[in-house]
Amino acid sequence: MLQSLSSNSCVRLIQSNRSAWYFVLLALGYALYLVFGAVVFSSVELPYEDLLRQELRQVKRQFLQDHECLSEERLEEFLARALEASNYGVSVLNNASANWNWDFTSALFFASTVLSTTGYGHTAPLSDGGKAFCIVYSVIGIPFTLLFLTAVVQRIMVFSTRRPVQYVHTRWGLSKALVGMVHAILLAFITTSCFFLIPAAIFSALEENWNFLESFYFCFISLSTIGLGDYVPGEGYNQRFREIYKVGITLYLLLGLIAMLVVLETFCELQQLKHFRKMFYLKKEKPEDRVTILEHDHLSFSSVSDQASSLREDKTGEPFVESPPLAYLSPDGSINR
Template identity: 45%
Template sequence: MSTSSRSCFVVLVLVCVYVAYLVIGALVFSALEKPLEEKVQAELNLLKQQLISNMSCINISTLEQLLETLLNANKYGVSLGQNTSENSNWDLASALFFSNTLVTTIGYGHTTPLSDVGKAFSIVYALFGVPFTMLVLTACVRRLMVPLNLRPVEFWRRRFGWHPQTARTIHFVMLLLVIVVFFFLLPATIFSLIEDSWSFLEAFYFCFISLCTIGLGDFVPGENPNQKLRPLYKISVMIYLFLGLMAMYFVLRSFHKLADVRGWTAFFHLPTCDDEGEEEKDNIIEEPNECETDTKPLDPGARASYNSISR
């Protein structure tokens, strides 16, 4: 089988596995969530009928209009019991938090623009903000690759004489443990203490959903009306999300390096991780290669000449 045919076959297998994975996930979610959805819908219908039967003076059309208005308002992050004088979805801290979730593509959906102008501005803002965010993350991660990735691997190779595959694998495992502790376990513990209604599992779930940029929006920090220091809390979460995304991107870059060393990228016919640049390469001191020093061309003046041979 030629290289081109093998590459097409591997890609086809990956696509088939991915489609099967999506179908299985859809079936599982449907089996788990659809009965609960039907149960909640039945309870809502029952409450509506009880309200109508007990209070016959209420107009049905008025009640339905009220319910529809409440649902639409809740979609935009506005609730009936919200006190706009104390908590607002568009104060400075909340607006910063919304902007951060917009350009990082997390998008919880708990707060959305109400006006047409706001919607149009969101399109333009995200159009430039999303690639700019990626540019910033990429620039930061590239500069962290040398001190946190290349140098430790090179140090362990020289200090312990490890094979490049062994050194990079151990480095990636250690890096993964550090990321899990400082960006998942520790923040989840803090969130579970600050958010009264969140368990540790729910806080860990929020961290994972957020840093993977899934952003389901079922758990959003700082939405409790009685939240203390809400502006500072929102800004702190915003900083955590940005640093967390940077850490996740750093993990992906490190995994790509590991895949290059292990030969996985070549096996799947994927592009290798791009070089870190001449500036970064200069920061890593490499030992001289004996083969290179021995194979340097001799000085022309030092070469033997046949004319000097006495006949």
């Protein structure tokens, strides 16, 4: 019995140490991935930022030369005020002055971006009351949204994933792991077509200044809830049927987010990914693991019996009456009965 307990504890200790090392490698890999992204973004974008800064300085110098009556300080004040208003979604340009950020459809679009945590940032509350309400609205609304999306995805998964995979598995006798993998890839392809490729083509046709890559970029940034806000549809000054367009975009974002969660959950249910994830997780504590194995020179059957009885009391909720120990180890190492 002692040898069995010792061998089991050694196996669990080895598995726990292996999981800890896997976790350390995972954390190190994540840190390296962050550094890799920072290096690539910096090397790619820094030259463009420098070029844009030089162009803006040149435009500013040329403007001051053409208008000598205007001082640089007054120009700086005007630009600072204009940029501050632009950060709240209010533009001084004539072309954009016709678009209101807080009519009903725009507010509905803003509410959807808040609850889905997309948050483009092109529009923000202007008043203190709006900021306070946004806090309260988000505290209640974000958990509410997670609950709603979880319930919807759980129901869709039954018809989109579990039943089809089970049907093919039982109908043709194919491996369930293989069927699940093929189904997940097919579902990902359909979702990519319906919520990325086709909408990107539509956005590139409706938005004057967007090409297909920029439209696809918007779809990905939105449905992944990154929401950088550099591309926001429906903000053009000559946008036709802007209200209907905004409502359609709101529905697209909601349905697309649900589709993305369904695909993600489908891949998470694959046996291959389950085994891979378990490499980095803590092992679930079994009830018998709570029985600590002491050093042999301090081991007594009564101590093990007492802890085992406490475990049984935890399971049943009733005290466990233990019979007297059959044997114990005396301090000198001999077994007394």
